[in-house]
Amino acid sequence: MSKPPRNPRRAYNEDGNEIPPATVASTRAQSMTTVAAFCQANGCDHDATVPLHGWPDQTPIPDMALRLRCSKCGSRQIKMMINVEELYRMTHGTRFTSK
Numbered sequence: 001m002s003k004p005p006r007n008p009r010r011a012y013n014e015d016g017n018e019i020p021p022a023t024v025a026s027t028r029a030q031s032m033t034t035v036a037a038f039c040q041a042n043g044c045d046h047d048a049t050v051p052l053h054g055w056p057d058q059t060p061i062p063d064m065a066l067r068l069r070c071s072k073c074g075s076r077q078i079k080m081m082i083n084v085e086e087l088y089r090m091t092h093g094t095r096f097t098s099k
């Protein structure tokens, strides 16, 4: 029995089974309204905050990268992460007004 090829945008447990990714809905359920995108292109290091507004609920967060392009260098090598700044603000109960 051979396993299907691995998806580079998914995490796998030690048995090689895919770990279900966070989705737009599950991230919103944690009161998050944005995620962070990081450009993986060599030497770019551009990062951006991406609002979840407008994305379908069932979209896996890692797959948002497929629809994004770096605004600095134009690369499509994007990695999605939880927006730790937003998480930090939430955890610490401090709200900053946005511009």
Ligand SMILES: [Zn+2]
Pocket (backbone or CB within 6 Å): 039, 040, 041, 044, 045, 046, 070, 071, 072, 073, 074, 075
């Ligand atoms: Zn870039």
